[in-house]
Amino acid sequence: RKEVEQDPGPFNVPEGATVAFNCTYSNSASQSFFWYRQDCRKEPKLLMSVYSSGNEDGRFTAQLNRASQYISLLIRDSKLSDSATYLCVVNDGATNKLIFGTGTLLAVQP
Amino acid sequence: EPEVTQTPSHQVTQMGQEVILRCVPISNHLYFYWYRQILGQKVEFLVSFYNNEISEKSEIFDDQFSVERPDGSNFTLKIRSTKLEDSAMYFCASTPLTANTEAFFGQGTRLTVV
Secondary structure, three states, rough: OOEEEOOOEEEEEEEEOEEOOOOOOOOOOOOOOOEEEEEOOOOOEEEEEEOOOOOEEEOOOEEOOOOOOOOOOOEEOHHHHEEEEEEEEEOOOOOOOOOEEOEEEEEEEO | OOOOOEEEEEEEOOOOOOOOEEEEOOOOOEEEEEEEEOOOOOOOOEEEEEEEEEEOOOOOOOOEEEOOOOOOOOOOEOOOOOOOOHHHHEEEEEEOOOOOOOOOOOOOOEEOOO
């Protein structure tokens, strides 16, 4: 099983749509979870941390299910500027390194 | 807003040559990292550095790689004898604390080995 697994997409959605991304991780000892956004040939940028209680930042909502080792990201009212690759990132648990998923490509179309 | 800066943005080198990639982490951060991303693939951990020594390294980080913090601000990655397969984006990152804190990434250095 891959350490962090994501559907690579692409997800092609119209502006205004709601889109959800899912991610699973294999290491039950992982403690920290993040969604990063990566534009083409750019660095990963933190979108939001993910907490067990779930958290929301504007149009973005992240959820964590530790029992299922599952993380989700919901984007409401998609904008053209949301087009990017969304990276599910998990810390190793025993160390301070981050494990990245392959990313899910989102293309928001007018 | 403080940021991680990397130089150069693009480096082309011949196979077998040594390269040094440079990074200036955020000033009050304590942990420093190098990651790499081969084109079309996922971001992979190379090495973490804390208190002037390597705290962890991956299988990728073999004897050809080394890191150094030569002064209070710079953090460098050296590849001694580059191979074609070293061609990738190399990202430096830093965190204020360990584990449960998000990492801030530099804009990356694109290394092309020819």
